[in-house]
Amino acid sequence: MKPHRVLTHLAAAAALCLGLTTTQLSAQSAFSPAVVVGDKVVTYYEVEQRALLLALMNAPGDTYKLAQEQLINERLQKQAADTIGIEANQEGIERGVIDFGKRGNIEDPEQLYKVLAQAGVHKETLQAFVRAGIEWGAVVQALYGGAVQVSEAEIDRAIASNVGSSGINVLLSEIVIPVTPQTAEQVQTIADQIAQVQTQADFEEAARRYSQSATKDKGGRLNWLSITRLPVQIRPLVLALGPGDVSEPVALPNAVAIFMMRGKRETDVPAPRYSAIDYAMFKIPGGRTPEALEDAEELKARVDTCDDLYGEAVDLPEDRLLRQAVEPAAVPRDIALELAKLDDNEISTTLTTTMSDGQPALAVLMLCGRSAELREEIEREDIAARLRNQRLQSYAESYLEQLRAENTIVVK
Known part of the structure; x- marks a missing residue:
């Protein structure tokens, strides 16, 4: 994504977030306490700024409430860091800011600060966000790093459960419920x-009633899928389910x-393993x-491959077509x-997205291809690091x- 497109997207997201937070802040002084955590204070200004930053990061749900929760946690985490004498240095914070900018294809920190400023976010807000992450990671490592050991047998089991010599296929039903800032609380209640639910019949009834996915008319039923087709982040959750089990709600962008x-x-x-997923999104x-759904059906009838979409995008604004090949x-x-549900050159019209000006758009999503991973041997150290990080995360959440x-x- 080009920097000027990043800027346009961030400005639109910031405008939305400002509309959500202005009412909450109007009756309060910006620097009066929004939350008191022990002997530490979180101001309304800090909550507003963090909410803006989260909106720019496309955080799902109510960004104001999420900002408040994050800042409460960070006050507690800072307390723990101070107790054992941990403090992030300026060099580490600057590296963290650079890494943050790279996520939006902005390499220069000063350019990143300029983009954030035009969206209403002060540079100190981003630095505080980065500092909190660095210090809490150091606290968890200092307290629990020595206690986290991963055996060779555990690595073997992890490999076998995910990408071992035999493949694992799963037969799932799904419910995908759209979320907006205004409906986040209601959707979370419904998802919980x-x-x-205890029966497949009840699950299928809920799918027909609430789901946005193309599978809703079939009660959410999917066909058999290789586990490696599913998003990397949700594979462990799916693998932990037994027949008839229902997962906890999984947060997706806007759903x-x-x-x-x-x-x-x-x-x-x-089980196949992929190094890259090549896909296109036509907005x-x-x-x-x-009208948009009718246009999408007509588009599906005209195109056979992802390359055909380039012809459809001729003379249209740059943001109408996105194509990229990235790691899963x-x-x-x-x-x-x-x-995960598509074969090469198949199309989904389930998702919605936004244009560069923040207006809603239907996402015509097309799978262009999956690139098989060339290396046959799994890096055992990568698996071990992942297991250690999962265990550290569990310790961190408990602490x-x-x-x-x-x-x-x-909370005031």
């Missing part, structure tokens, strides 16, 4: 209720997904309007989930819950 396991089987064919203005882990969850229990938190 669906996660408690929440819930899965039911209908079946799981091993095959003699090794049709209007979102899921009847870099594909956004919602897009990855749709691509944070302990800190919350030990401190008085007052």
Whole structure:
């Protein structure tokens, strides 16, 4: 994505977020306490700034509430860091800012700060966000790093459960519910209720009622899929399900997904592993309007391959067509989930997105191809590092819950 397109997108997201937070802040002084955490204060200004930053990062749900929760946690995490004498240095923060900018194809920190400033976010807000992540990571490593050991047997089991000599296929049903900032709380309540259903019939009824996915009319039922087709981030969750089990709600960009396991089987064919997913997204203005859906059906009838989309995009604005080939882990969850259901040159019209000016658009998503991974041997150290990080994350979450229990938190 070109920097000027990043700027346009961020400005649109910031405008949306400002509309959500202005009412909440109007009756308050910007620097008065929004939350008191022990003996530390979070101001309304800090919450507003973090909410803007989260909107730029496409965080799902209510960015104001999420900002508030993050800042509460960071006050507690700072308390832990101060206790053991951990403080991020300026060099580390600058490296973190550079890494943050690279996610939006902005290599120069000063250019990044300029983009953020035009979207209403001060540079100190980003630096505080980066500093908090660095210090908390150092705290967790200092307290628990020595206790996290991964055995060779555990690595073997992890390899076998994901990409071993035999493949694993899963038979899932899905429910994908759209989320907007205005509906986030209601959708979360519905998703939590669906996660408690006990029968396939109840799950399928919920899919027909709530799901946005193309599978809704079939009760959310998917065909057999190789586990390696699913988004990297949700494979462990799916593999942990037994027949009839329903997953916890999974956050996607602008949606929440819930899965039911209908079946799981091993095959003699090794599970394919992919180094890159090549896909295209053609945006049709209007979102899921009847007109946009009709245009999408006509487009599907005219194109046979991803290359045909270039002809459709001639003389259209640059942001109407996106095509890229990226590592599977870099594909956004919602897009990855749709691509998992497609074969080469098949199309999905389930998702919505936004144009560069922030207006809604229907996403015509087309799978161009999957590039098989060339290396046959799995890097055992990569697997070991992943297992160590998962275990550290578990320790971190438990410690944070302990800190919350030990401190008085007052939301104004």
